[in-house]
Amino acid sequence: MATMSEADSKSLLVEYGLPVLPEQSVRTIVEAVAAADSVGYPCVMKLSGDRIAHKTERNLVRLSIGTAAQARDAAGELLSAATPDDGEVTLLVAPMVSSSREFIVGAQRSSEFGPVVMVGIGGIFAEALEDVAFRMLPASTDDAYAMLGDLRTGALLDAFRGEPAVDRACLVGVIESVSAAMIARPDIVAIDINPVLIHNGTPVAVDALVELA
Amino acid sequence: MSADLQPLFEPRGVVVAGASTHPGKFGFATLHNILTCGYEGQVFATNRSATPDNPVEILGIDCLPSVRDVPQGQADLVYVCVPAPAVPDVLRDASAVGIRAAFIASAGFGEGGDEAGAAIGAELAAIAAELDLAIAGPNGQGLVSTPASLCAQFVAPWPKRGGISIVSQSGNLASGAMNHADAGGVGVARAVSAGNSLCLDVDDYLAWFGADEATQSIIAYVEGVADARRFYDVLAQTARAKPVVVVKGGSSSEGAKAAASHTGSLATDDRIFDGLLRQAGAWRARDIGAAFGAAAALGVHGHMRGPNVAVLTNAGGWGVLTADALEPSLVDLMVLPDDLHAQLDAIMPPRWSASNPVDVAGGETRETIPAALRVLAEHDQVDAVLLLGLGIQSNTASLFRAGRFANDPDIERICAFHERQDRLYAQSVVDVSAETGTPILAATELAIADPANPGPATLRANGHPCYASPSDAVDALSALYARGRFLGALR
Incomplete structure (x- = not known):
């Protein structure tokens, strides 16, 4: 099994309709600063590579970058954190979105059930809630x-803490894009969109991981 | 292609292979049950000790030495009680005399990892294909088919006739579901204990029930399925034709361990299985009692056309608990529309609750409840009615009748009145739901606390369920609403 980089995972899924942020994939510190200037501040920077499946655990995500100087420092840190095992890597620069709600959308090819799709409550309480539907x-x-x-905490889909209700059609669109990719590409064994952030009621995939057979 | 189970459930004649003279053995009890429950086809029995010089007679049947001796074409079904190693020969003999279906009660086909048994089990599957035999079991209790008056099982019960069909990976839970039939008011069409499912599997029975005219709703108890995709496809197809209620055993980690030792089922991700059931349009019930309650409502009433429930009660506390039970459910305690409110005002006692639950507050006359049931059921925004407190008057009468003054003619007169009222209420449930097409359910603890009470007894006699608690009734209403939603039949 092989994982695809975040950038490649997203570009594959965008073809099937996954909503993502306008982000840039660059290779150097200079390009990263230019990208940050162009997407605007605050922004997010991540190290992306085919063999990097767990960015958060490896501290390869920089949030709330507010200035060009911070962008330069972040790009330097991330590039130097790359190891030879990571192979070819790029820097992803994306706008930082604020969100108080997160969802997870995924798919897998189960030996017992065949291809299945999943949506669940994401964020820090995800494991405790274990609120998912397949x-x-x-x-x-x-x-x-x-x-x-089906979600028990489905109230999170309604208007919440001053934010509008989640655009259900759009969240259904995320589920359907993942489903369509799973059906069209038998070589995909799993897809994980975590998190899907809800920004002003609109879902957007800020990370994506596609695993190939 | 789905298997032809006609010879299993509607056989022209039945053979008990391995009939026994000992009332404690499967081969005696099954023969007894077939003979005593009214089966009208020919019944044969085999016993290997039987010879012309040493005839063996069991329950009036002269045993044949072998299935080979059954007259050609006289039987469709063989019920097999012989030890596992002898089963393949019995099946070949059965096929040779024109038998087309077998139920194998015997165990010893590889349960618990026995290799020799597993080899015989594999042979069964080969024989089924080679001889075109429908083979049920092995290691099951048997089958029931009330349209054929057939009770081919070594256990009880012989349930009342009705429209619920049952397939169970546990024999005892097949019996358990059937045991609800008499108390529950709604009877059984077919029931089969699937055993190890070496040939026919749960999905084969589901597919056949889906097309069976005698079946109105289906209960399946499942611990594990060999092919989840096929199960899903068949379940989805069946559910389009008939309501299916599924109980999944082994949904917790401890339950899964128990299932592994019971039927050898591997643990399934319950969250995926749950999604599978919802997607296929099946209703999931937590246990057999709840499954029976849902299947009964679905079989009798079909579906609801929306979530609106009107509750009619002459017992305030019951109304409160029902409102509580409705809150987290799929269905709603509806707000009474103005026109309905006005209609009720015209027939209700002055102190009625003036809201839903519609509480007559003890002020009813003899016609209030039937009239209110009709007004509610006829309203186009009422999708179901739940009647509470049925049997209260007869319960009062019951104590009068048991008391020291039972011979007093005034007491006799009031007892007869009370009982007549409960019969009238129950009959109204039956008649008004049939005339209006609006499901009407009733709930009273007297359904189980005093089954002879004329209220619940009248419902049962009419083939209607009577629920023992508000939450049981609300579960059944939720199943009716989910069914309407699945069928795209909401108004």
Whole structure:
């Protein structure tokens, strides 16, 4: 099994309709600062590579970058954190979105059930809540909506802490893009979109991991 | 392609292979149950000790030495009680005399990792394909088919006739579901204990029940499925035709351990299985009692056309608990529309609750409850009615009748009145739901606390369920609403 880089995972899934932020993939510190200037501050910078599956655990994510100087420092740190085992790496520079709600969308090819798609509550309480819903693939649009209805903490989909209700059609779109990729590409064994942030009610995938057979 | 299970559930004649003279053995009890529950086809029995010089007679049946001796074409089904190593020959003999289906009660086909047994088990599958035999079991209790008056099982019960069909990976839970039939008011069409499912699996029975005219709703108890994709496809197809209620055993980690030693089922990710059931349109019940309650409502009433429930009660506390049970459920304690409120105002006692639950507050006349049931059920925004407190009057009568003054003619007169009222209420549930098409359920603890009470007894006699608690009834209403939603039949 092989993982794809975040950048490649996203560009694969964007073809199937995954909503992502306008982000730039660059190779050098100079390019990274230019990218940060262009996406605007605050921004996020991440190290991306085919063999980097667990960025957070390896501290390869820099949040809330507020100035060009901070962007330069972050790019330097991240590039020097790369190891020879990581192979070819790039820096992903994306706008930083604020969000008080996170979801997870994923898919897997189960030996028992075949291809299945999943949506769940994400964020720091995800493991404690273990609030997820599955469907067999292929699944209909109605099935995708029904998955949202299955979530026990479905109240998180409604208006919340001054933010508007989650755009359900858009979140269903995330589920359907992952589903479509899973069906079209038999070589994909798993997809993990974690987190899907809710920004002003609109879901956006800020990380993505595709595993190939 | 789905298997033809007609010879299993509607056989022209039945053979008990390995019939026994000992009432403690499967081969005696099964023959007894077939003979005593009204099966009208020919019944044969085999016993290997039987010879012309040494005839063996069991329960009036002269045993044949072998299945080979059954007259050609006289039987469709063989119920097999012989030890596992002898089973393959019995099946070949059965096929040779025109038998097309077998239920194998015997164990010893590889349960618990026995290799020799597993080899015989593999042979069964080969024989099924080679001889085109529908083979149920092994290691199961048997099957019931009330349209054929057939009780081919070594255990009880012989349930009342009805529209619920049951397939269970546990024999005892097949019996358990059938045991609810008499108390629950709704009877059974077919039931089968799937045993180890070496040939016919749960999905084969589901597919056949889905097309079976005698089946109105289906209960499946499942611990594990050999092919989850096939199970899903068949379940989805079956659920389009008939409501299916599934109980999944081994959904917790401790339950999964128990299932592994019971049926050898591997632990399944319960969250995925749950999604599979929802997607296929099946209703999941927590246990067999809840499954029976849901299947009964689904079989009798079909579905709800929306989530609106009107609760009619003459017992305030029951109304409160029902409102509590409705809150987290799929269905709603509806707000009474103005026109309905006005209609009720015209027929209700002055002190009625003036809201839902519609509480008559003890002020009813003899016609209040039937009239209110009709007004509620006829309203186009009421999707179901739940009647509470059925049987209270008869319960009062019951104490009068047991008391020292039972011979007093005034007491006799009031007892008869009370009982007539409960019969009238129950009959109204049956008639008004049939006339309006609006599901009406009733709940009273007297359904189990005093099954002879004329309220619940009248419902049962009409093939209607009577729930023992508000939450049981609300579960059944939720199943009816989910069914309407699945069918795209919401208004």
